[in-house]
């Protein structure tokens with residue numbers, strides 16, 4: 280008989296906490312409420328299937344080598360949680376700390392990369408700077424020839440960075456939360472909120488009926504702003520399509536993660552053998568789960584310069600998700616990044 284990771288729970292009419300969104304963050308919220316805070320009268324409602332939002336659409340890169348002091352601690356804490364998550368959940372997540380390279384292709388990027396390495400060091404986050412020769416030694420399939428459109432001038436390396444299998448992460452949180460008593464309800468869309476006469480949110484209206492709750496946590500990624508609008512809150516968030524793709528299965532050629540902001544390519548090789556690549560974001564706001572074809576076309580052209588060996592790889596499938604609900608005041612920075620200025624993508628993600 281097939282093993283079930285979690286029960287297909289029928290929603291009760293009332294809970295202590297309702298979590299809206301069955302992605303990695305919503306499921307982790309439910310898991311930590313149950314495990315760390317003994318709050319098990321919790322329900323996760325997901326409009327589609329678990330992980331079907333962005334959690335199982337991403338390129339699975341895990342790292343904590345971000346620039347800003349204000350966010351360094353939370354990323355590093357998060358990486359430390361990853362380092363013991365397989366043990367905590369009792370599940371093989373294919374977590375692999377194979378090292379993340381961030382390539383620098385011009386002097387501006389070199390300076391900002393070195394600044395990031397130094398900022399990371401000051402915040403106790405592991406980070407190194409590699410010369411082009413060291414990049415070639417660490418990752419022989421990167422073309423470090425100076426005669427390409429985006430020559431590699433060096434790279435930062437976070438050795439503790441890596442990848443994990445994203446859908447197993449969702450399943451792992453779900454299965455342990457379920458065992459601790461959390462109800463996980465898929466195909467249940469929140470369509471509105473129940474409010475007291477004073478305006479306090481006291482539950483959710485869903486496609487499977489009304490559920491009341493002492494607390495409602497909205498963990499719906501880009502759709503958080505859509506949900507907040509249902510209670511008259513306008514959140515300063517924007518969502519853009521971001522697409523990714525995988526190649527057919529190949530023998531192992533790449534045993535680290537390579538990211539290039541200028542080229543807008545980030546790539547790793549999954550344990551099954553597919554090359555997993557992320558592209559740049561579409562410029563417009565949208566919640567579609569697909570991106571524009573020309574972005575992938577440009578990205579692959581640039582990727583082939585960086586990785587000539589990939590010329591033999593055939594594309595298997597592409598998909599999209601929404602990224603970076605972000606404060607609107609970052610918009611001008613993003614626009615510069617889209618014009619090739621770099622920086623904002625890495626800094627924001």
Ligand SMILES: Cc1cc2nc3c(=O)[nH]c(=O)nc-3n(C[C@H](O)[C@H](O)[C@H](O)COP(=O)(O)OP(=O)(O)OC[C@H]3O[C@@H](n4cnc5c(N)ncnc54)[C@H](O)[C@@H]3O)c2cc1C
Pocket residue numbers: 299300301302303304305324325326327328329330331332333334335336337338339340341467468469470498499500501502506521522523557599600601602
């Ligand atoms: C192509 C791509 C590549 C990426 N690559 C990386 C990467 O390499 N590394 C990295 O760290 N991050 C990456 N990201 C970002 C990462 O995927 C997200 O930050 C992460 O998945 C967000 O998790 P979440 O649980 O907040 O959101 P989601 O996984 O999107 O979960 C939110 C859930 O809410 C549900 N929902 C929405 N509205 C409702 C409603 N009304 N009622 C009920 N449920 C609702 C959705 O169906 C969804 O399942 C990438 C994203 C994309 C799209």
